[in-house]
Amino acid sequence: MSAASSTKAPSSPAGSAGPKASKASRRRQSDTDPLTLALAPPPNESMQERTERLALAATAAQTSRAIDEALLQEKRALDKKKEDVKILLLGQSESGKSTVLKNFRLRFTPEYFDSERAAWKIVVLLNLISSIRTTVNTIQAELAAPEFTLVSPQHAQLCTELQPLLHQEETLVSLIAVSPHFTDPGEALVRPGGAWKRVLAESDEARAAAAIVHELREEIEALWADTAVRELLEKRGISLKDGGGYFMDDIHRVTALDFVPTDSDILRARIKTLGVEEHFFEKEAAAPGTKGVKDFWIYDVPGSRGSRAAWIPFFDMVQAIVFLTPLSFYEVLEEDTRVNRLEDSVVLWKEICSNKLLEACSIILFFNKMDILKAKLKAGLIVREYVTSFADRPNTYAGATGYFKEKFRAYHKRLSPQPRAFFYYETTAVDTRSTAKIIGTVHEEIFRRHLKDSILI
Ligand SMILES: Nc1nc2c(ncn2[C@@H]2O[C@H](COP(=O)(O)OP(=O)(O)OP(=O)(O)O)[C@@H](O)[C@H]2O)c(=O)[nH]1
Numbered sequence: 001m002s003a004a005s006s007t008k009a010p011s012s013p014a015g016s017a018g019p020k021a022s023k024a025s026r027r028r029q030s031d032t033d034p035l036t037l038a039l040a041p042p043p044n045e046s047m048q049e050r051t052e053r054l055a056l057a058a059t060a061a062q063t064s065r066a067i068d069e070a071l072l073q074e075k076r077a078l079d080k081k082k083e084d085v086k087i088l089l090l091g092q093s094e095s096g097k098s099t100v101l102k103n104f105r106l107r108f109t110p111e112y113f114d115s116e117r118a119a120w121k122i123v124v125l126l127n128l129i130s131s132i133r134t135t136v137n138t139i140q141a142e143l144a145a146p147e148f149t150l151v152s153p154q155h156a157q158l159c160t161e162l163q164p165l166l167h168q169e170e171t172l173v174s175l176i177a178v179s180p181h182f183t184d185p186g187e188a189l190v191r192p193g194g195a196w197k198r199v200l201a202e203s204d205e206a207r208a209a210a211a212i213v214h215e216l217r218e219e220i221e222a223l224w225a226d227t228a229v230r231e232l233l234e235k236r237g238i239s240l241k242d243g244g245g246y247f248m249d250d251i252h253r254v255t256a257l258d259f260v261p262t263d264s265d266i267l268r269a270r271i272k273t274l275g276v277e278e279h280f281f282e283k284e285a286a287a288p289g290t291k292g293v294k295d296f297w298i299y300d301v302p303g304s305r306g307s308r309a310a311w312i313p314f315f316d317m318v319q320a321i322v323f324l325t326p327l328s329f330y331e332v333l334e335e336d337t338r339v340n341r342l343e344d345s346v347v348l349w350k351e352i353c354s355n356k357l358l359e360a361c362s363i364i365l366f367f368n369k370m371d372i373l374k375a376k377l378k379a380g381l382i383v384r385e386y387v388t389s390f391a392d393r394p395n396t397y398a399g400a401t402g403y404f405k406e407k408f409r410a411y412h413k414r415l416s417p418q419p420r421a422f423f424y425y426e427t428t429a430v431d432t433r434s435t436a437k438i439i440g441t442v443h444e445e446i447f448r449r450h451l452k453d454s455i456l457i
């Protein structure tokens with residue numbers, strides 16, 4: 001007897017009554033049900049076919065259970081994410097948001113920081129190439145001028161020799177921008193923070209670019225050692241140092257084939273944030289001495305004027321904002337040179353303080369790049385020449401920070417929809433030691449407040 005015939009329903013006379021008859025009619029009904037038919041063994045199924053069919057069914061059931069489990073875990077992760085503390089970094093472009101993020105990594109997940117060195121090496125080289133491009137362009141502009149005195153045909157020759165290096169810039173930038181989140185504007189704007197770093201670390205093109213930089217290291221050094229070139233840059237008011245990502249004083253070290261960036265190199269490396277990045281800080285990976293750290297998320301956003309609309313969707317999901325502003329009253333925005341940097345920051349600060357969606361959010365103010373302010377004041381910068389209301393206050397670091405701190409505090413107090421504490425720090429985000437302390441305090445404060453709010457709820 002075949003396996004199929006053993007499962008076949010026995011035929012019964014039509015129209016017969018009683019429990020037996022109703023069972024039979026139920027069976028007849030199931031015989032015509034499409035699902036039952038689909039699952040039923042084929043007629044004349046052999047023993048081997050039956051074993052194969054049952055094995056397939058078992059695999060399908062296992063896959064289905066795995067999918068259910070994955071969905072459940074996804075839901076649990078989403079529920080947990082809702083509970084986790086979320087911090088948003090805000091401020092104009094180049095205010096130091098991504099640098100502060102790196103400080104959080106160093107403080108809480110240093111292993112993760114270590115795993116990113118290969119990618120940061122390429123960013124350092126990209127920064128170096130960018131400084132060389134600025135220098136080469138300046139030399140070429142001088143050469144094209146009707147009368148040039150500072151540069152000679154040898155400089156033109158050097159610029160030609162450096163061309164293969166300059167071609168690498170475009171390749172590297174396109175590698176960083178490679179992400180579905182950028183090619184399809186309709187997609188979600190958030191991308192995991194490590195996406196572009198993986199692309200850079202594993203790319204053959206990036207390795208080839210590093211080799212070209214190494215081959216041309218003598219030409220790069222010759223360019224930078226030339227006093228006429230330095231003079232020319234100064235004459236044209238170009239300060240490569242002020243732009244961030246400055247590695248021209250480290251050419252020998254960073255162009256070595258076996259160069260591995262230090263923590264300080266990574267903090268100084270500059271890469272513009274292109275879209276909102278989501279960074280997860282997992283408590284298991286916490287550094288020694290940071291026991292009790294809970295999981296949390298940091299959102300790093302692009303700060304240039306055209307991209308600030310991307311901040312808004314995060315306003316009603318974060319518990320804390322770290323707002324960064326350098327006190328660059330002596331500079332204008334890169335993307336709009338009619339706008340003073342500090343004025344732009346004040347406008348932003350007022351908008352953030354008064355935003356209803358953020359009324360329950362802690363806002364922590366960082367006056368960042370304080371090393372630069374100190375150096376500028378030491379070099380003779382006169383605050384009142386840029387900020388007339390500064391009047392005849394002492395033209396010192398304490399005088400300047402004190403004055404602007406009171407301005408920011410007053411807006412915070414006046415514009416917050418409900419009273420909240422004013423948290424304020426002076427930072428130099430490229431200095432890991434001083435920043436680590438501040439990051440620790442800020443983190444504690446955010447969690448203490450969050451815990452208090454959770455208990456109140
Ligand atoms: N000297 C000095 N440089 C700093 C400081 N903080 C950040 N930088 C440098 O400034 C540059 C810009 O910093 P980022 O952190 O990339 O700025 P951002 O706010 O993320 O900028 P976007 O991504 O364009 O919005 C980098 O090269 C940093 O190394 C600081 O306190 N002092």
Ligand SMILES: [Mg+2]
Nearest residue numbers: 097098272273
């Ligand atoms: Mg950034």
